[in-house]
Amino acid sequence: MLLYQNALALLFTAIILDAIIGDPKWLWARLTHPVVVIGRLITVLERSLNRQSFSARRRKAGGVATAMLLVGLSSAVGAAVHGLADLHPAGYALVVLFAAILIAQKSLYEHVAAVRDGLLREGLEGGRRAVAMIVGRDPKQLDEAGVSRAAIESCAENFSDGVVAPIFWFAVAGLPGLIAYKAINTADxxxxxxxxxxxxxxxxxxxxDDLINLPASRLSGLLIVAVAPLLGGSAGGALHAVRNDASKHRSPNAGWPEAAMAGALGLALAGPRIYPGYTVNDPYMNRSGRKAATARDITRALQMMLGACVLLALLVLLGAVFL
Known part of the structure; x- marks a missing residue:
C-alpha cells in the first residue's frame, strides 16, 4: 500500500496538527469523539459478558473475547481508512485527522496547566478542583505539595500513554495500530x-495494556532524560531515578516516565497516596528528592514534556526524510 511508504510523513503532520489544534471543546460538543464510541462498545460488551451470575472462568473468557474483538474491530476501522487513502488523495487527510485526534499533546498540557493555574489564581481549592479532573485520588486529602505532585505524576504518565504510545504504534503499524492501541488503553x-x-x-x-505500553514507557523515560539538561533539569538525576526506582512502581510501565521526571526535576514522586476508600503505600520515585512540590514545579514538568514532544516529533521527521 502506498500509504505505508508515507506513514511517518503523515504521522509528523498529525503531531503538528494536534499540537496546534488539540481537542477543541466546541467540536466534541457537536460530534462524538472516537474514544467515546470505543467506550460505549466496551460498556455494551461488559454488560453482556460480565454478568455476576456467570462463573469466574466464564467472565474471564468473556474478557479475553472482549479484548480480541476490540483489537480486531479497531484494526479493521484503521485499515478501512488506510484503504480510502489508496483510492483518493483526500483519504490522506482523513488518516492525519484520525491520528491527530488520538494523540493528546495539547489536551494533556491544558489539563495539567489548569492545575497550576488553579493553584496560582484560587489557591489550594482551585488546585484541588483542577487536579480532580485528571487523577483518581481524593483531592480533599491533598495539600499544595500533594496537588502539585499529582499533576506532575499525571503529566509524566500520560505523556507516555497519551502521546508517545499512540505515536509509537502509528509508526509501527499505521492507523490500525494506533486505533487498536487506543481501544485497549480505553478498556484498561x-x-x-x-x-x-x-x-x-x-x-x-x-x-x-501493560504489554503494548512497555516500549513507549521506556522511550518516554529516555526522551525526558535527553531533554532534561536543555531545560534546567538533571539528566544524571533522571537516569539514576529510572535505574533505581522505575521497577518499584506498582505499574510495570508508569515508573519509567515518573521516575525520569522526578529525577530530572529533583522531586520525589509517587509514594503513599490516598484514594476514595483506600490508601496505597507505594515507594517514592527518586526518594531522595524534594517532596514539597509547588505550582512552579508543574511549570517545569510541562516544559520537560513539551521538550520531549519536540524531540519525538523531530525523530519522526528524521525518519520520514531518511527511511
Whole structure:
C-alpha cells in the first residue's frame, strides 16, 4: 500500500496538527469523539459478558473475547481508512485527522496547566478542583505539595500513554495500530481494575495494556532524560531515578516516565497516596528528592514534556526524510 511508504510523513503532520489544534471543546460538543464510541462498545460488551451470575472462568473468557474483538474491530476501522487513502488523495487527510485526534499533546498540557493555574489564581481549592479532573485520588486529602505532585505524576504518565504510545504504534503499524492501541488503553481504564466486578473480566485488557505500553514507557523515560539538561533539569538525576526506582512502581510501565521526571526535576514522586476508600503505600520515585512540590514545579514538568514532544516529533521527521 502506498500509504505505508508515507506513514511517518503523515504521522509528523498529525503531531503538528494536534499540537496546534488539540481537542477543541466546541467540536466534541457537536460530534462524538472516537474514544467515546470505543467506550460505549466496551460498556455494551461488559454488560453482556460480565454478568455476576456467570462463573469466574466464564467472565474471564468473556474478557479475553472482549479484548480480541476490540483489537480486531479497531484494526479493521484503521485499515478501512488506510484503504480510502489508496483510492483518493483526500483519504490522506482523513488518516492525519484520525491520528491527530488520538494523540493528546495539547489536551494533556491544558489539563495539567489548569492545575497550576488553579493553584496560582484560587489557591489550594482551585488546585484541588483542577487536579480532580485528571487523577483518581481524593483531592480533599491533598495539600499544595500533594496537588502539585499529582499533576506532575499525571503529566509524566500520560505523556507516555497519551502521546508517545499512540505515536509509537502509528509508526509501527499505521492507523490500525494506533486505533487498536487506543481501544485497549480505553478498556484498561474502564475495566482493568482489581475489584470484584472487574478482576476476571478486565484481566485480559489490563495485561494487554501493560504489554503494548512497555516500549513507549521506556522511550518516554529516555526522551525526558535527553531533554532534561536543555531545560534546567538533571539528566544524571533522571537516569539514576529510572535505574533505581522505575521497577518499584506498582505499574510495570508508569515508573519509567515518573521516575525520569522526578529525577530530572529533583522531586520525589509517587509514594503513599490516598484514594476514595483506600490508601496505597507505594515507594517514592527518586526518594531522595524534594517532596514539597509547588505550582512552579508543574511549570517545569510541562516544559520537560513539551521538550520531549519536540524531540519525538523531530525523530519522526528524521525518519520520514531518511527511511
Amino acid at each position: 481504564s474502564m475495566i482493568g481494575h482489581k475489584t470484584d466486578t472487574y478482576r476476571e473480566f478486565g484481566w485480559a485488557s489490563a495485561r494487554l
